[in-house]
Amino acid sequence: MKDFSEMKELLVRNVEQLDEENSLRLAKKALVEGIDPIYLLDLMNEGMKRVGKLYDCKNYYIADLIMSGLIFREVLELEEMTDFFHGTYDKKTGKVVIGTVKGDIHDIGKDIFKYMLEAYGFEVIDLGVDVARELFVKSVEKHNPDIVALSGVLTSTVDEMKEVVKSLQEAHLRDNVKIIIGANHLTQDAFRFIGADSFATDASVGAKWCWEWMKADNGQGVEGNG
Numbered sequence: 731m732k733d734f735s736e737m738k739e740l741l742v743r744n745v746e747q748l749d750e751e752n753s754l755r756l757a758k759k760a761l762v763e764g765i766d767p768i769y770l771l772d773l774m775n776e777g778m779k780r781v782g783k784l785y786d787c788k789n790y791y792i793a794d795l796i797m798s799g800l801i802f803r804e805v806l807e808l809e810e811m812t813d814f815f816h817g818t819y820d821k822k823t824g825k826v827v828i829g830t831v832k833g834d835i836h837d838i839g840k841d842i843f844k845y846m847l848e849a850y851g852f853e854v855i856d857l858g859v860d861v862a863r864e865l866f867v868k869s870v871e872k873h874n875p876d877i878v879a880l881s882g883v884l885t886s887t888v889d890e891m892k893e894v895v896k897s898l899q900e901a902h903l904r905d906n907v908k909i910i911i912g913a914n915h916l917t918q919d920a921f922r923f924i925g926a927d928s929f930a931t932d933a934s935v936g937a938k939w940c941w942e943w944m945k946a947d948n949g950q951g952v953e954g955n956g
């Protein structure tokens with residue numbers, strides 16, 4: 731296995747500097763040379779964190795956030811990436827309804843989680859971003875999924891996630907599904923407050939949870955991380 735340590739800092743720096751051409755070139759080269767696509771996503775994520783910090787301290791503007799999002803999306807859509815995530819896709823593991831909750835339009839983390847679920851063989855119904863709680867309820871009624879997955883990158887989404895769980899309870903659907911929530915800012919306290927069955931700050935950890943749930947016969951015998 732080739733050692734990618736030299737390329738690592740270069741890629742992270744190119745994403746941080748919003749150099750689209752070089753970021754894509756390096757990502758493509760790394761994939762062709764055999765980098766683990768999950769590791770590549772971690773590197774991209776590191777670059778995005780730096781972009782976030784630069785935005786935080788007002789060196790970057792909203793247009794720069796948009797640009798970083800575009801670069802990440804382009805890497806996600808490289809042929810080697812889509813081949814990797816869709817290689818084992820047979821839709822037999824289980825069914826997941828996913829969406830970014832109301833008030834939030836970030837979708838890269840959600841999409842990465844979705845691709846990982848698909849790689850585990852889940853059928854995923856993606857409701858998109860800024861999803862109203864009523865739509866989550868309707869979709870659970872319509873599709874009868876095993877799992878509902880909520881994404882919310884903004885810290886302000888904690889209350890909305892709780893409302894989605896409450897709405898499912900009020901519609902008497904809560905006991906039919908496992909609920910997983912995901913975002914970098916989530917803590918054990920937020921998770922308890924929201925009332926989900928599991929949470930993850932990392933998409934691959936979350937996808938593993940979902941797979942474990944299904945493996946244990948729709949959740950029997952595997953608890954969440956509460």
Ligand code: B12
Pocket residue numbers: 775778779780781782783785786792795796798799800802833834835836837838839840842843879880881882883884885886910911912913914915929930931932933934935936937
């Ligand atoms: C790109 C970006 C944007 C793009 C989004 C493009 C897109 N298509 O998603 C655009 C330009 C639209 C944007 C807009 C805004 N953004 Co923005 N954005 C970012 C940035 C730089 C990167 C986000 C990203 O895609 N990261 C890469 C992905 C892979 O990471 P992720 O989403 O966190 O996902 C990971 C985990 O969270 C987890 N995960 C995510 N979802 C799920 C779901 C499940 C079920 C599971 C298990 C796991 C999981 O898995 C992923 C990795 O393994 C971050 C900075 C940062 N450090 O994150 C700011 C950031 C998130 N944005 C921020 C802000 C403030 C905004 C705006 C309010 C700015 C403004 N003034 O308008 C708006 C919000 C608009 C809205 N209503 O949503 C803040 C949020 C601060 C906060 N406390 O909430 C951040 C942290 C920047 C900062 N440091 O200030 N943004």
